Amino acid sequence: MGDDGEQPTTIVAEDKLASNLTLDILQIVKLSQNQHGLRHDDHGRYRQYCTRRLARVYKSLKFTHGRGKYQKKTLDAAMVKDERHLLIPLMTAERAWSYAMELKRDAGNEPRKRAHMLKRLKKATVHAAELVSLCNQVGSARTALEAEAYSSYIFGSYLTEQERDWDRALAKFMRARKAYEQLARVGGPDQAEICRERLEELEPSLRYCTYKRGSGSTGASDAPGSMDDADMAALKGEGGVDEEIFKAVLAEEDGRATVTPTAMVWRGREIPVRNREARACIANAVSQLSKIESPLTMSAERGLAIYDKSFLFYNDARQHLRDDLASASSSQGGGGSESTGRLAEIKLADRALAVLLSEKTIERNKFLVASVTAKLTGEIKVEKGEKAAKPEDLVHLFNTLLQNYEELAESGPEVMRGVEGAEGLEEEIQLDCILNQTLLKAQRAAALAKVHLGAGSHVEAAVLYARAAEHAARVQDRAAAASEMNAVASKVQMEARRARCMTLADGMTVQVAQQKALRTGLSTVSLEEIPASTSGSGVEAQYLVDHLDQYKSAVLGKGANKVHILPMPPRMNSVGVRPIMLDVAGDEISYPSLEGRVKVQKTSALRNLFTFGKR
Secondary structure: OHHHHHHHHHHHHHOOOOOOEOOOHHHHHHHHHHHOOHHHOOHHHHHHHHHHHHHHHHHHHOOOOOOOOOOOOOOOHHHOOOHHHHHHHHHHHHHHHHHHHHHHHHHOOOHHHHHHHHHHHHHHHHHHHHHHHHHHHHEOHHHHHHHHHHHHHHHHHHHHHHOOOHHHHHHHHHHHHHHHHHHHHHOOHHHHHHHHHHHHHHHHHHHHHHHHHHOOOOOOOOOHHHOOHHHHHHHHOOOHHHHHHHHHHHHHHHHHHHHOOOEEEEOOEEEEOOOHHHHHHHHHHHHHHOOOOOOOOOOHHHHHHHHHHHHHHHHHHHHHHHHHHHHHHHOOOOOOHHHHHHHHHHHHHHHHHHHHHHHHHHHHHHHHHHHHHHHHHOOOOOOOOOOOOOHHHHHHHHHHHHHHHHHHHHHOOOOOOOOOOOOOHHHHHHHHHHHHHHHHHHHHHHHHHHHHHHOOOHHHHHHHHHHHHHHHHHHHHHOOOOOHHHHHHHHHHHHHHHHHHHHHHHHHHHHHHHHHHHHHHHHOOOOOOOOOEOOOOOOEOEEHHHOOOOOOOOOOOOOOOOEEOOOOOOOOOOOOOOOOOOOHHHHHOOOOOOHHHOOOOOOOHHHHHHOOOOO
């Protein structure tokens, strides 16, 4: 028993803890509350959302609690490997808090519901304290400060509803206010707005706790020993532990500012970016893209999520540059060389970001091509329920890449046009786009050949493989000998030639088999009666066309005879031919006269006179 108890401790001690995990706690809480019910004070709906999100997080992290019977599972710092682990205590605290607010609204004067509400609030404080502990161990300094502000607010709300320790409640709210003020100083405009809203929400609670504390209400100083050093320092207006956390946040922001470059590098050339928010967005995008791994080790969904997040950062950077461009254009009164140079610099950075975004889009599509190719070759195992890859998917991706390169060939040369020292950049971009397009045409032709091969069209597939080899040979002629593109083109050409030879061989085999089957079928065509039973099987051959007046099922069931609709090829029966008459001697025959058989009518002049009008 002693060995069993010591083994988990050794494993936890040997695991390396994660560090500098970042979670925007205030932003997540605000967006979740506004979008899921709290805008209309619907705490029940928000509680249900927290439950569903917790279930999704548990499933994605495989942090389950047993199958069937619930088994409690504790989250410690050694298990935290991703920012999503920090969502577990956050969403659990939010769920308990929202349930408490729902009970508070429905409690009225019922003591049982009020006691239940206090229990849920206390549970929220426990999970908030767990979040603070995890953030202090594995999170960044800014994340730890946000967790401290959130936990202080939840704890202050619990003490206020408890109506016992007003000193400690006031200390918690003062710690939360100080943390919000510090976060507003180090964060961007969005975070400053969130902190300002939180500070406005805190003011009534601070005034109420100050009033209760000064009026000598019950519990104003009942338990002075319940407050820790940080609460005492906050109550006295001193810095304490919170000031040390803020210094760590400032050091972290300064380090991030020094790491964030003041210029953007594009194709070996530095393009200055003066806007601080734009530089931060570019740095965040680069940080996200550094997480991309090989398609063999990273799922396509995970890679797409990273690319989408980086694209959002790039778009935010472009928006910041456009805001600077609008402000610079409006402030350009009488002109001047300085304002004109500033406008040109902002426009240059915006154009470079647009082209950089196009290049990253091409990288994302190439990542998808590599993922689909690995699935087709069997290097990546297709999971159960996942859509199987087809050559048609590759054709679609290659068409998209050709369009991307066409856009890059149009917009790329415009970026550095007129900039000193960038004379040869236009020809370099155009040549690169032409070579990549030719290589993509070769790969697209090979993918189309696979599509035709799957449909049994061997001749068309062989022609497409030959076309792929031609395109690859053109790339080899123009690309540098030691370049990666030359190696890829050589590989495509070799695979296309080999596949063409195999396709022709398979086509000849299929053609010979078809001719043999045709000869066999023609040899069986006869005017004789078809035997009543099939060769060697002893089963009578029946056709529905012979039994139209009877019900014969065409579906093969258990124990049923084999039934066909009609025989193919159709039966051949002898048909009597009508005799042929040749009327060649008809003109030489003398036919008898028929005048004697013609009836002659007798008439008179008087009769003709009276019947003249009737004719």
